[in-house]
Amino acid sequence: MKLEHFEMLLDLHGPDVSGWPEADSIAARSLLSTSAEARTLLEQAETLETMLGSYTVAEPSAKLEAALLDLAPVAPAARPAKAKPGFFARLFDMKVMTSAGMALASMAFGLYIGLSATTPPVLDEDADAFLLTASASFSSEFWQEVE
Amino acid sequence: MIPDDEALLRRCADGDRQASAMLINQHSPRVFAIAQRMLGNREDAEDTVQDVFIKVFRHAGKWEAGKAKFTTWLHRVTVNQCYDRLRKKRETGMDDVPDMADDTEGPAAQLQSKQIETRVKEAIDELPERQRAALILSHYEGLSNPETAEILDISVEAVESLLSRARRSLKKALTGERATLMGRME
Known part of the structure; x- marks a missing residue:
């Protein structure tokens, strides 16, 4: 094994040569027994590994764990029951419903009055005259166009 | 259980x-x-x-x-x-x-260890994201390369490449600290 290849394997697998693929491990041991440079590279890699091990991180705090538990689903039985609406709440609901109904009825009545006021009264004679004119103008050409 | x-x-x-x-x-x-x-x-x-x-x-x-x-x-x-x-x-x-940083004054060696830890952290922070992720999963979490590959959704070869590059960059970035540590261990 050449020194460059050994260095490449150190970067790839780290300094625990015994954990390398078997063929590489045997070749590396052989190189280490003869090359002082290889031993220096191994030592440097071991030091890097020790240094990486010095970087420690914190465990989750109790506060964080509590916050996480607050995110967890809650069983239906454990959910706070919806408070039954009180008398005034129900009264308010009724008032709202009644008001809405009354407003709707007023609008419908207003619409009816408005329409009645704008449509001119149709006298019987006028209606007959209108129907006569209309039927007279229903030529076959008209129906062809419609079809 | x-x-x-x-x-x-x-x-x-x-x-x-x-x-x-x-x-x-x-x-x-x-x-x-x-x-x-x-x-x-x-x-x-x-x-x-x-x-x-x-x-x-x-x-x-x-x-x-x-x-x-x-x-x-x-x-x-x-x-x-x-x-x-x-x-x-x-x-x-x-x-x-x-x-x-923990500014508690302590023995010189303790202070030096803290400095080394800070430098390691900085060097890891400077790694490209994918190299950092591969290193963290493989080195710190002890996952195998195939597991790391599955998590990162890349091939095992790509994981190996990321790890090699990460270690090489760290070795370069931490040359000074490595010499200090090696001197201390001798």
Whole structure:
């Protein structure tokens, strides 16, 4: 094994040569027994590994764990029951419903009055005259166009 | 006996608080550790852990047994959440608020160890995101290369390449500290 290849394997697998693929491990041991440079590279890699091990991180705090538990689903039985609406709440609901109904009825009545006021009264004679004119103008050409 | 993850997830979905607490207890330290090393700051890591567990609880009821390993999925969600947070920080131009260094005066060796730890942290923070993720999963979480590959959704060869490049960069970045440490060990 050449020194460059050994260095490449150190970067790839780290300094625990015994954990390398078997063929590489045997070749590396052989190189280490003869090359002082290889031993220096191994030592440097071991030091890097020790240094990486010095970087420690914190465990989750109790506060964080509590916050996480607050995110967890809650069983239906454990959910706070919806408070039954009180008398005034129900009264308010009724008032709202009644008001809405009354407003709707007023609008419908207003619409009816408005329409009645704008449509001119149709006298019987006028209606007959209108129907006569209309039927007279229903030529076959008209129906062809419609079809 | 500790129930397996799938059983815990089912119980979590049914609102079993004890199961949720067990799941948090079992997995939050690892998620938090990955997030701290990926993001380099504790506050962001805490927010990330919460984002990850929101997803865990949201998916608890939909988890399909035997389809994927829960821990693989969890690690993937964690790494992706970290990527997202790093991307948002880059986009908004927000700088990291570094964790305050422990300024407790102690023996010289202790102080030196702290300095080395700070330098290692800085060197890891400087690694490209994918190299950092591969190093954290492989070196710090002790996952195998195939597991790391599955989490990062890349080939085993790509993981090996990322790890090699990461170690080479760290070796270069920490030359001074390495010499100090090697001198101390001699």
